Amino acid sequence: MKKIGVFTSGGDSPGMNACIRAVVRTALHEGLAVAGIRRGYQGFIDGDIYDMDHHSVSNIIQQGGTILRSARCSEFHSPEGRQQAYENLAKFGIDGIVAIGGDGTFTGASIFMQEHPEIKFVGCPGTIDNDLLGTDYTIGYDTAINTAMEAIDKIRDTASAHDRLFFIEVMGRDAGFIAMAAGIATGAEAILIPETHTDIEGLIKKLEWGWENKKNSSIVVVAEGDEAGGAHKIAEMVKARLSRYEIKVSILGHIQRGGRPSCMERVRASRMGVAATQALIAGKSNVMIGIVNNQIVYTPFHQCIKEHQQMDSALVEMVDVLS
Amino acid sequence: MKKIGVFTSGGDSPGMNACIRAVVRTALHEGLAVAGIRRGYQGFIDGDIYDMDHHSVSNIIQQGGTILRSARCSEFHSPEGRQQAYENLAKFGIDGIVAIGGDGTFTGASIFMQEHPEIKFVGCPGTIDNDLLGTDYTIGYDTAINTAMEAIDKIRDTASAHDRLFFIEVMGRDAGFIAMAAGIATGAEAILIPETHTDIEGLIKKLEWGWENKKNSSIVVVAEGDEAGGAHKIAEMVKARLSRYEIKVSILGHIQRGGRPSCMERVRASRMGVAATQALIAGKSNVMIGIVNNQIVYTPFHQCIKEHQQMDSALVEMVDVLS
Amino acid sequence: MKKIGVFTSGGDSPGMNACIRAVVRTALHEGLAVAGIRRGYQGFIDGDIYDMDHHSVSNIIQQGGTILRSARCSEFHSPEGRQQAYENLAKFGIDGIVAIGGDGTFTGASIFMQEHPEIKFVGCPGTIDNDLLGTDYTIGYDTAINTAMEAIDKIRDTASAHDRLFFIEVMGRDAGFIAMAAGIATGAEAILIPETHTDIEGLIKKLEWGWENKKNSSIVVVAEGDEAGGAHKIAEMVKARLSRYEIKVSILGHIQRGGRPSCMERVRASRMGVAATQALIAGKSNVMIGIVNNQIVYTPFHQCIKEHQQMDSALVEMVDVLS
Amino acid sequence: MKKIGVFTSGGDSPGMNACIRAVVRTALHEGLAVAGIRRGYQGFIDGDIYDMDHHSVSNIIQQGGTILRSARCSEFHSPEGRQQAYENLAKFGIDGIVAIGGDGTFTGASIFMQEHPEIKFVGCPGTIDNDLLGTDYTIGYDTAINTAMEAIDKIRDTASAHDRLFFIEVMGRDAGFIAMAAGIATGAEAILIPETHTDIEGLIKKLEWGWENKKNSSIVVVAEGDEAGGAHKIAEMVKARLSRYEIKVSILGHIQRGGRPSCMERVRASRMGVAATQALIAGKSNVMIGIVNNQIVYTPFHQCIKEHQQMDSALVEMVDVLS
Structure with missing residues (x-):
């Protein structure tokens, strides 16, 4: 692993910036280069990629939204689009990627890796909906x-x-x-x-x-x-x-x-960003980082895509008792 | 003036509670009795009136909404309804009233006072819209x-x-x-x-x-x-x-x-509540309290009802320059 | 179990009111009577105890502080004080108690139960410090x-x-x-x-x-x-x-x-209040309710008192990487 | 007037960024160039000055602090320091300046203009203390x-x-x-x-x-x-x-x-920034912009420095009545 790319995709959610910051700072701390890819998979296609340093992520931990922005991208749905994406990544020397998003994002990454297995993706769960399998809390x-x-x-x-x-x-x-x-x-x-x-x-x-x-x-x-x-x-x-x-x-x-992310949001998003970067360095790929029972866990993308987090029935029952 | 009633009417707005508190505390400080009338003019009709003391308004200055609540009241539109309202006020010994609301509230008070001039009303501008003539800022x-x-x-x-x-x-x-x-x-x-x-x-x-x-x-x-x-x-x-x-x-x-009222909201609402109570004691009636250029001013109800606050053209012009 | 008492003790913390509300509503829902004990163990000594109904806890879930208040109480440290406390509880017909507080609170409950085993205590972890063993998050x-x-x-x-x-x-x-x-x-x-x-x-x-x-x-x-x-x-x-x-x-x-409790604070405090009340009904006693890995767990008081929650070393290491 | 400089000095206060934004956008709208001077008078001495465009002030209206930063500067107290400052301004082609700060800031500007009258200063009241004469509200x-x-x-x-x-x-x-x-x-x-x-x-x-x-x-x-x-x-x-x-x-x-500035803070700070820039263009100088009775007013620096805003005695009296 020499250079890590990071991007956000799907609906934005508060805490994505804290996660981006953690990816950038961890990569630099581990001696890797790091680049931001703008506007989700659209930035892969367009080569809208830029090198990031320690200051690129200064003073963003408290900001809502995502400095890397997000977008839908129909071109990434075609093999030609993904080929172009691959060439852009190669041009920038990126061999590992932290994908911050939801199941649509991880689906894209899975398909891409089947065609271009030399690029490794690790995901961080970025969605306000909290419905992703493999983590107690999603970012946002x-x-x-x-x-x-x-x-x-x-x-x-x-x-x-x-x-x-x-x-x-x-x-x-x-x-x-x-x-x-x-x-x-x-x-x-x-x-x-x-x-x-x-x-x-x-x-x-x-x-x-x-x-x-x-x-x-x-x-x-x-x-x-x-x-x-x-x-x-x-x-x-x-x-x-x-x-x-x-x-x-x-x-x-x-x-x-x-809105500005809450305290636990920033802590968890930071922790997941650190873990995702360390996972790439350790050779992991095709998995989403989650925090379960306060421990970092890795869930294969295909599982996150197929299944969803279950609603806790204890909460459902509480409503009638308390109101 | 022996006993002051206070009520809120029309759409509720943050700061109404701070105003109620100021009316109650000022009345008590000046040696008057004070009563709360619930749910606007509906409470006049229903006799939904209760005596208030120092503690009745403890710990409400920071709360949104209105502890006296608000409601629409069609019965108050008829002379019979207003007669009943008058009788209830008489029963409770109320001879002065602070009305917290908007132009609809003041219209009701004006008509009532024509029929029952022995009850004095002073108004406080309670509306989030800020469109009342006679004050720089309305409560809310x-x-x-x-x-x-x-x-x-x-x-x-x-x-x-x-x-x-x-x-x-x-x-x-x-x-x-x-x-x-x-x-x-x-x-x-x-x-x-x-x-x-x-x-x-x-x-x-x-x-x-x-x-x-x-x-x-x-x-x-x-x-x-x-x-x-x-x-x-x-x-x-x-x-x-x-x-x-x-x-x-x-x-x-x-x-x-x-929502919880802002700091200036609470200060202004308190100040208007004090001023309204003092105005009643000083024999004023049929006027709305306002703050203009940081001074308390009194505007006749009929004027507040007829005209509206003008939008400052300086602000309108600024939008194009700044965006 | 016929009547449950609830009190808060030690330093107050946001979310205590949400927990009190959950205890009251759950007890009523299960057909039990419920009483509030004011000012911690001082209220036991003074018999400052009052019956609560559904409305006693209306509109408090969002409030900081504790409607039952808190205090230090030196008299409860003596067997005579605890005897007086016991007599007051007996007078009010209280046979089960939810204690919301920290290790000092649970120590008091443990000693009391040794002398008066017919009164059952279950604890909820109420402290902003998060250092109690047996729960991932304390209330506050x-x-x-x-x-x-x-x-x-x-x-x-x-x-x-x-x-x-x-x-x-x-x-x-x-x-x-x-x-x-x-x-x-x-x-x-x-x-x-x-x-x-x-x-x-x-x-x-x-x-x-x-x-x-x-x-x-x-x-x-x-x-x-x-x-x-x-x-x-x-x-x-x-x-x-x-x-x-x-x-x-x-x-x-x-x-x-x-301050007003955060969303997860209110949810967790509610959940713990429900669980504490259900635990008393199920005959549990001498335990603190906690949420670990999103599940309700019960930890004996003596264990909560002796040991503390460990700091996660992953967080300690992150600081140098991220700053 | 060809090029306007803007700086913040003294203790920072929320809303300074909204004021900077208004100065920059108004200058550009009026066809002038505009430059930011960093760290108060220290930036004059150091020539820490940079050209600003429309995007330089994007997305800052909601931020606390000041993007131009602030500092104390002892060198500006000497004629030699001020001469160096003057030369830097000349080098950057700056002939008008909006100074956002308090009486210390305006004192510095007054002395400077006596020595270098070809540079025009207009002030905006930036202090959380609200004690400046000539405005109902200071920025912050x-x-x-x-x-x-x-x-x-x-x-x-x-x-x-x-x-x-x-x-x-x-x-x-x-x-x-x-x-x-x-x-x-x-x-x-x-x-x-x-x-x-x-x-x-x-x-x-x-x-x-x-x-x-x-x-x-x-x-x-x-x-x-x-x-x-x-x-x-x-x-x-x-x-x-x-x-x-x-x-x-x-x-x-x-x-x-x-902290993030309140709504009225941002509106007033924007309005003062617009007015200060327009005042410079209109040939005004040596005055502080204020808002009194919702109108823009101009108060000579020497007056702002000498006298202070008086506390409203109505507020002092209210405290005893209301508490």
């Missing part, structure tokens, strides 16, 4: 749930002042991890997630009960990918049946992707 | 613009990572004050407000220019009451013409009404 | 490190503007967990903790090297219990040797104990 | 009071949990503006500022009264420049007399200088 999740929670706390203030029922949609197309954590943390009356069946009748009964028992506001947190629909749709269904309540909808949206 | 505005700004800062992170164009809708049905402050503070490329004509052609040209000059993200802040439509509608119009850009929309929504 | 730690990090981020701004060297002292009399996380997350040049030997010579060399290599600010995070002394003392030692640098000291202090 | 004040308030809010949590009396020292060597705003906003029981006589006897009586009337915590906010001493000294005096209370001291320190 802890910050996203804090952002969602703070937003819902604010909405609770105004919901209580007006005796309102709010349906709040958080991110999570395939997974309810953000909804679950932000919902429990804000005392949501119900949390609707893709992993469980959404029982609209049961929800309406629960909300009626809460209202009659003098709750002066109710919050239902909805993961955007809930199988019963998003917050707007579910609110409509409920409104048709609970007409006497004032119902409002709020879609938290893209604020959940940005 | 400073917190709302900080909330909107922090949300847009987060969106900027992800917009920059992905070269995206975001249309972000902030509150402001009739006024662009939130949009203007939050837009300037986040370096928005354009700010669309009800007070000025929205030139979609000009906007598109500006966005094209920005894109070609290597801006890696663009933010357009839209007040919900902009005459060209909300963020979704404007985004559609732009998308039809700038098809090559990835355009996203975010509606900040009700997070702008909640 | 995640919030405290975010608070410390945000403070250090702010200091970094001004340190960079002025080319300054800052010694920043964080809490941790016996443990460096807060220092380690907050230091890594803010890119500290060095982190001095009780668990490792502090090499002042090495520190000075490192700071000199950093300065000569054009770092425009340096941050050294010091745990208050570092064996070389607190931040003031260490700054003096360094100042004597690095006279050309402008050195400043900041003691973060009690801000680290307060 | 609004953010600093929010930072201080949030810290005190956190301390209130733990103070309440433990029935403690806290003496909290905030910045303000000569002025109590930060103490006054942060103290009112956090419901402080007393606020000790340099502008008023500190009556220790009266303070002790007040604290005793509060304690006996069941306040479960007390906060005294002390400006560092209070004539009775800092928080540590005053706490000692009180402790000697109120021995039964647990008294703690917290020095908020340098966190008050950093």
Whole structure:
């Protein structure tokens, strides 16, 4: 291993910069050169690659977003595109790569390595959704749930002042991890997630009960990918049946992707960046770095792609008890 | 003046609790009794009124929302409703009232005082919109613009990572004050407000220019009451013409009404609450308290209702220079 | 088990309220009565105990501090005091207790149970220091490190503007967990903790090297219990040797104990509160609830008291690589 | 006017970057060249000056600190130093300068202009202390009071949990503006500022009264420049007399200088930067830009240096009423 490239791909998430910084500083500390590749796989195709030194990553650990940016790239889906990518990497002398992203990113890396096995990829789990197998926490999740929670706390203030029922949609197309954590943390009356069946009748009964028992506001947190629909749709269904309540909808949206990373986010992202670089040096490849039970673990890309992190049923059960 | 009532009405706003606390503590300090009226004019009708002491307002200065809550009340629109309200006030011995709210609240108070002139009302401007005549700052505005700004800062992170164009809708049905402050503070490329004509052609040209000059993200802040439509509608119009850009929309929504009040919010809300109570004691009535040029001023309700705060043209001009 | 008491003791920490809420709601959900005991063991002695219902814990999940308050209590150290405590518990019909606190709290509970075995105690780890054996995270730690990090981020701004060297002292009399996380997350040049030997010579060399290599600010995070002394003392030692640098000291202090709990704090504190209550119902006693590898575990009090959580050596090694 | 230089000097303050950005963008918009001078007057001496374009100030509006940095500079105190500074400015073609700082900064500019009248200086008030004559708000004040308030809010949590009396020292060597705003906003029981006589006897009586009337915590906010001493000294005096209370001291320190600027901070700093640049173009010089009653005003440097902003007596009186 002589020169390591690092890039971010897929939806950006807070903590990616901390991870990039750790990759760069670890590579330099180990005597390797290191280069940044901009805009995900698009930068492979375009040769948008630049050498990085110690100062390239100064003062970024606390910043949201990613200094290397991200993009979709259709050209990388073709063998010709990947060939061009390979030639660019060869030109820059890159023989190992830390890929920070989600399962789409790792799929791309897997295919690339089948064609160009002399380039080694190690992945770091960068997504706010926390649904990747092989790690307790993905980079971005802890910050996203804090952002969602703070937003819902604010909405609770105004919901209580007006005796309102709010349906709040958080991110999570395939997974309810953000909804679950932000919902429990804000005392949501119900949390609707893709992993469980959404029982609209049961929800309406629960909300009626809460209202009659003098709750002066109710919050239902909805993961955007809930199988019963998003917050707007579910609110409509409920409104048709609970007409006497004032119902409002709020879609938290893209604020959940940005913001300064939380402390544990930065620590974990740093640790994964260090581990990914050390793994490349140790000859590992085709694996994603994760932290499980506070230990670094390595999960083959194909496994991360196929399976997903399971929702903890203990959390699901808690919601009814606590609200 | 023997006993002062205090209530909040209309949309709630951060800082209302600091104002309530100041009214209660000032009344007690001046030897008066003080009562809280719950849920706006609805509490007048229902007699939902309770005596308050020093501890009733402990530990609320930092809380968003309003401990007295708010509600719409159609019964207060009829003379019969107001008669009932009057009787409840008489029953509780209330002869002066601090009304925390917006022009709807003051309209109600004006009509009531015509019928029942022995009850004196003084108003405090409670609305996040900052559009009331007679005060430089309304209670809630400073917190709302900080909330909107922090949300847009987060969106900027992800917009920059992905070269995206975001249309972000902030509150402001009739006024662009939130949009203007939050837009300037986040370096928005354009700010669309009800007070000025929205030139979609000009906007598109500006966005094209920005894109070609290597801006890696663009933010357009839209007040919900902009005459060209909300963020979704404007985004559609732009998308039809700038098809090559990835355009996203975010509606900040009700997070702008909640949250812990900022420092100046609490200071100003406290000051207005003190002044309102002192004004009642001094025999003033039918006026709204404001702070203009750092001095307490009194503006007749009918004037606050008729006219609105003007947008500062200096700010409008700054947007083009700075973005 | 008929009636559960809950109290907080020792230094307060953010998330204690979320834990109290979970205990109360779980007990009620399981058909048990529940009472709050105020001001730690002092409330046992004074009989400062009150029945709680569903609303007693409304709207507290997001609040720092503890609604049950905390205090030191010398009377509980004597058998007479504990006898009085026992009689008060009997009077209120309390036969199970959730104790939220640290090792001092659990020591008190252990001694009490030897004398009065018919009262069962289960503990929840409430301390910002994270040094309790038997849990990956204590209640308060995640919030405290975010608070410390945000403070250090702010200091970094001004340190960079002025080319300054800052010694920043964080809490941790016996443990460096807060220092380690907050230091890594803010890119500290060095982190001095009780668990490792502090090499002042090495520190000075490192700071000199950093300065000569054009770092425009340096941050050294010091745990208050570092064996070389607190931040003031260490700054003096360094100042004597690095006279050309402008050195400043900041003691973060009690801000680290307060503040609204983070999202994971609330989730974990809730989960532990639920588990503690269920453990009492299941007949468990004399154990502390912990979360290890995302699972609920039970550690005997005597073990929590004797041993401490070990610092992860991987983190210690990372500091030199990353700064 | 052909080329404008901009620098920051004295203690840094949040919002300085927003002001720099506004100067640069306004100059470019008006067709002028613009250069940044680093590290205050030291950069004049060293010729540490660089040309700035539109991108030089991208993405800085939200950052604390100052990208141009600041420093003390003894050489500028001598005519020889100032001659060298003049030659450097001439070499870079700079004929107008925006100076962002406090009265020390403006004193330097005044002396320089007497010797080198062909260089024009206009000032922007950059200090967290808010004590400059000629403006309602200095750049940094609004953010600093929010930072201080949030810290005190956190301390209130733990103070309440433990029935403690806290003496909290905030910045303000000569002025109590930060103490006054942060103290009112956090419901402080007393606020000790340099502008008023500190009556220790009266303070002790007040604290005793509060304690006996069941306040479960007390906060005294002390400006560092209070004539009775800092928080540590005053706490000692009180402790000697109120021995039964647990008294703690917290020095908020340098966190008050950093952090992301608040919304109004960014808006005002931007507005002042625009106005300063336009003033230079309009031929103004030797004046500080201020915002008074929401209008731009110009105050001669010698006046800003001689006199200070007065504390509003209405605020002083409010403290006793509200606490």
